[in-house]
Amino acid sequence: MKQMPSPKQDDLLPEYEFDYQKAKPNRFVSAQSKRTVVVLDEDVARVFTTPESVNKALRALIEAMPRR
Numbered sequence: 001m002k003q004m005p006s007p008k009q010d011d012l013l014p015e016y017e018f019d020y021q022k023a024k025p026n027r028f029v030s031a032q033s034k035r036t037v038v039v040l041d042e043d044v045a046r047v048f049t050t051p052e053s054v055n056k057a058l059r060a061l062i063e064a065m066p067r068r
Helices: 029-033 042-047 051-064
Strands: none
């Protein structure tokens, strides 16, 4: 785990000081790292309402593209 740089003493009030020595790794990072999030425009999201429909359309487009 990377060491987080500690903030300057004058940047934070005493009640907001954070002890990075007690920090724990994020247990949810492995589940998040396997996903790619893409934000669709509203008009596109009305047509493709599920991730499966988006993937199906993109796979059909990939198959229709000429290969190099």
